[in-house]
Amino acid sequence: MAAKKSGRSGGRRRKKSNKMQKQIVGILVVIVAAACILLFGGAPGSVPELAPLITDEHAFAMHAIDVGQADAILLSKDNTYALIDAGETMSPSEREAQDKLFAYLDSLGVKRLEFLLLTHQDYDHIGSALDVLKRYEVGTVYDNGVTHTSATYEKLMQYILEEDIPYRVVSAGDTISSPWNDVTLNVLSPQKDLIMSGSRPDINENSVVMKATYRNVSYLLTGDAEKKAEEAMLDAGEDLNADILKAGHHGSSTSSTQKFLNAVRPAVIVISVGEGNEYGHPHKEPLERFVQMTKHIYRTDMDGDVVVTTDGEVYSVATRKPHVYENVIVPNQPAAEA
Numbered sequence: 001m002a003a004k005k006s007g008r009s010g011g012r013r014r015k016k017s018n019k020m021q022k023q024i025v026g027i028l029v030v031i032v033a034a035a036c037i038l039l040f041g042g043a044p045g046s047v048p049e050l051a052p053l054i055t056d057e058h059a060f061a062m063h064a065i066d067v068g069q070a071d072a073i074l075l076s077k078d079n080t081y082a083l084i085d086a087g088e089t090m091s092p093s094e095r096e097a098q099d100k101l102f103a104y105l106d107s108l109g110v111k112r113l114e115f116l117l118l119t120h121q122d123y124d125h126i127g128s129a130l131d132v133l134k135r136y137e138v139g140t141v142y143d144n145g146v147t148h149t150s151a152t153y154e155k156l157m158q159y160i161l162e163e164d165i166p167y168r169v170v171s172a173g174d175t176i177s178s179p180w181n182d183v184t185l186n187v188l189s190p191q192k193d194l195i196m197s198g199s200r201p202d203i204n205e206n207s208v209v210m211k212a213t214y215r216n217v218s219y220l221l222t223g224d225a226e227k228k229a230e231e232a233m234l235d236a237g238e239d240l241n242a243d244i245l246k247a248g249h250h251g252s253s254t255s256s257t258q259k260f261l262n263a264v265r266p267a268v269i270v271i272s273v274g275e276g277n278e279y280g281h282p283h284k285e286p287l288e289r290f291v292q293m294t295k296h297i298y299r300t301d302m303d304g305d306v307v308v309t310t311d312g313e314v315y316s317v318a319t320r321k322p323h324v325y326e327n328v329i330v331p332n333q334p335a336a337e338a
């Protein structure tokens with residue numbers, strides 16, 4: 001419009017105006033491009049494709065074992081193993097969750113776990129821990145040290161004491177002694193000041209959050225950490241950026257805030273969740289945020305066991321059951337009220 005109008009005043013002016021218009025368009029293109037990067041930075045367009053199945057014998061892997069509405073996550077490299085959580089669930093049954101965990105470990109020939117990290121004291125994370133200690137040799141047990149009075153936790157702590165199993169409390173800033181070359185294990189949460197729920201430390205919010213890094217690839221394992229823990233990690237300036245995220249609290253809407261996800265920028269998201277669970281996990285809101293982040297979303301209720309393997313540069317995902325993206329992005333519906 002401006003160029004047309006100025007055309008009346010003569011060719012020279014129009015030429016100048018056209019040049020200006022081109023400059024403005026050029027500037028606009030740059031601004032729009034910058035806005036797109038800001039809006040969609042780390043969004044699906046820039047998410048790396050998965051590598052073909054990595055079979056490198058020195059690969060590092062995270063196995064989200066399908067134990068129903070619970071967590072049991074195995075880390076492995078060079079036939080050396082460690083376990084994060086050993087959960088049980090009432091639904092479908094405790095025995096089924098434990099059988100699945102043991103069958104999985106046995107199938108790999110696991111005899112010893114270098115460490116057992118318990119993210120927090122809820123039954124769906126520690127239910128099988130005592131039996132794990134009885135069945136496998138365990139190097140060290142780590143947890144957040146929150147005093148918990150459940151019979152399951154008390155029995156577990158008593159056994160650790162009686163059997164003289166090395167036990168250590170960890171919090172942000174600590175490192176877990178890595179049994180693998182080139183793998184670092186950094187604890188990012190809970191902060192030294194635990195998050196309180198009234199006069200007691202909040203169980204979920206004080207989950208131990210650990211980042212495992214093998215060369216250039218990182219995994220962020222969040223237990224059941226929720227919004228307050230995510231906020232505390234952001235405030236503390238923790239380096240949250242990771243390629244693979246084990247979604248907090250089984251994909252609950254109480255976790256995985258946009259701010260937190262923006263800091264993590266995961267290319268692969270794994271949700272450990274039970275089929276038809278009574279909480280309706282994973283919830284709609286976090287799933288919608290995950291879809292904006294990446295197309296590589298996996299969940300144990302549909303995919304079965306999920307294994308994310310890396311050679312330290314690229315990563316691949318293997319699932320027990322066929323993976324159908326269109327299915328995994330649909331939220332669960334909570335069981336109808338009786």
Ligand SMILES: [Zn+2]
Binds near residue numbers: 070124125
């Ligand atoms: Zn849980």
